[in-house]
Amino acid sequence: MYGLTEDDLDIQKRARMFADEVIPYEGQAELAGGELPADLAAAHAARARELGICATNMPKELGGGGCTTLQQVLVQEQVGRVTNALAWPVSTPPSWLPAVATPDQLERYVKPAVRGEREECYAITEEDAGSDVSAIEATARRDGGGGGGYLLNGVKWHVTSFNTADFAFFQAKLVGGPHDGEHAMFFVDLPSPGVSVVRTPAYSHTISHHHPIVAFTDVHVPAANLVGAEGDGMTFAYEWFRFERLMVAARCLGAAERLTGEMTAFAVTRRVGGHPISEFGLVAGMLADSLTELFAARSLAYETARGIDRGGDVKVAHAQCSMAKLYCSEMAGRVADRAVQVFGGRGYMRENVAERFYRELRVERIWEGTSEVQRAIIAGQMAKRGPAALA
Numbered sequence: 495m496y497g498l499t500e501d502d503l504d505i506q507k508r509a510r511m512f513a514d515e516v517i518p519y520e521g522q523a524e525l526a527g528g529e530l531p532a533d534l535a536a537a538h539a540a541r542a543r544e545l546g547i548c549a550t551n552m553p554k555e556l557g558g559g560g561c562t563t564l565q566q567v568l569v570q571e572q573v574g575r576v577t578n579a580l581a582w583p584v585s586t587p588p589s590w591l592p593a594v595a596t597p598d599q600l601e602r603y604v605k606p607a608v609r610g611e612r613e614e615c616y617a618i619t620e621e622d623a624g625s626d627v628s629a630i631e632a633t634a635r636r637d638g639g640g641g642g643g644y645l646l647n648g649v650k651w652h653v654t655s656f657n658t659a660d661f662a663f664f665q666a667k668l669v670g671g672p673h674d675g676e677h678a679m680f681f682v683d684l685p686s687p688g689v690s691v692v693r694t695p696a697y698s699h700t701i702s703h704h705h706p707i708v709a710f711t712d713v714h715v716p717a718a719n720l721v722g723a724e725g726d727g728m729t730f731a732y733e734w735f736r737f738e739r740l741m742v743a744a745r746c747l748g749a750a751e752r753l754t755g756e757m758t759a760f761a762v763t764r765r766v767g768g769h770p771i772s773e774f775g776l777v778a779g780m781l782a783d784s785l786t787e788l789f790a791a792r793s794l795a796y797e798t799a800r801g802i803d804r805g806g807d808v809k810v811a812h813a814q815c816s817m818a819k820l821y822c823s824e825m826a827g828r829v830a831d832r833a834v835q836v837f838g839g840r841g842y843m844r845e846n847v848a849e850r851f852y853r854e855l856r857v858e859r860i861w862e863g864t865s866e867v868q869r870a871i872i873a874g875q876m877a878k879r880g881p882a883a884l885a
């Protein structure tokens with residue numbers, strides 16, 4: 495099905511094997527605030543590397559998988575079958591980075607990230623700048639100290655994985671100089687003097703990765719930590735969004751697949767009034783709608799990936815990644831809601847996969863651009879290029 499090649503099926507199988515191996519630990523993680531014992535978490539990370547499913551998006555020359563976009567989707571789809579972020583060791587370092595990284599940055603950041611030795615986090619969003627990244631107030635000034643570096647200031651929100659990361663991408667507006675007011679991105683090693691956690695709020699999901707509010711106060715970075723050129727910051731964000739939106743879509747497919755499987759298995763065995771509940775039309779409708787939407791969503795996401803692999807127009811890809819993210823995340827949300835309903839009271843128990851996905855999937859409609867932002871992008875491209883160019 496879906497015209498997958500032998501190579502596609504092989505990497506999909508390895509990723510599925512990993513997901514199946516970590517799924518049994520979900521309940522334990524859920525009840526322990528998302529944490530597994532350190533040796534177990536390390537074993538999972540090592541297993542993901544052993545199966546060759548990490549850094550699938552990075553070039554082979556740098557030690558990555560050099561996989562097609564479709565293969566990356568197939569891997570992330572399996573990651574999405576797992577709750578509590580237990581499959582996050584299947585990491586994807588930023589694929590836009592090798593093209594702009596200096597030889598020194600390749601050695602210090604990119605290659606260690608590909609090898610799984612250093613992990614990144616993203617410090618972009620602020621209290622008053624989420625959907626509209628151009629509104630950020632963080633600043634980068636050339637450091638007058640003679641070293642040619644920068645002084646970074648700003649308070650960043652929702653910095654995912656700050657508690658486990660070895661370095662942050664920090665986005666700021668330049669103050670002074672020829673690019674005054676433009677964006678720039680910097681590597682900030684963690685820990686660094688001047689970088690401190692303001693607070694660590696609790697979120698709906700139960701995972702070991704935190705999303706703290708982080709203050710950067712007069713943080714000095716050398717000029718060698720500038721990513722690309724001054725003024726490039728926004729370009730990186732857009733490229734990253736395209737990739738990450740498609741991967742969000744892929745993970746939502748995996749979640750919906752798991753949920754449709756679990757709710758069907760329950761519905762055919764759970765008997766009420768002497769009948770399996772799958773025989774009740776209202777329950778059958780929930781099952782049928784879920785699988786139908788999953789099939790439609792998967793076809794959309796795979797075709798979007800194939801379009802990128804064919805080297806299509808980047809603006810068309812941008813709109814299609816938005817369509818995939820929008821539809822797959824909303825589809826998965828509907829499927830999770832139905833799954834809770836099909837499981838009845840059991841669907842409200844934290845030990846039940848439907849309950850966990852019901853909470854965990856909610857953020858897929860928010861991060862990497864909300865559903866409203868995706869709709870605005872799609873409609874904007876429709877007006878510019880005409881619907882026929884996009885679908």
Ligand SMILES: Cc1cc2nc3c(=O)[nH]c(=O)nc-3n(C[C@H](O)[C@H](O)[C@H](O)COP(=O)(O)OP(=O)(O)OC[C@H]3O[C@@H](n4cnc5c(N)ncnc54)[C@H](O)[C@@H]3O)c2cc1C
Binds near residue numbers: 617621625654862866
């Ligand atoms: C768990 C989690 C992890 C995150 N991780 C990171 C991270 O690692 N790094 C990082 O930098 N950020 C991260 N984020 C931030 C995330 O990207 C933002 O929350 C998201 O982009 C939305 O921004 P906002 O929360 O400020 O909402 P706002 O931009 O304030 O939006 C509020 C509402 O207004 C709507 N809206 C906004 N603009 C428009 C418009 N033009 N048209 C129609 N409606 C609109 C939105 O859709 C939304 O419904 C994370 C967020 C969460 C929840």
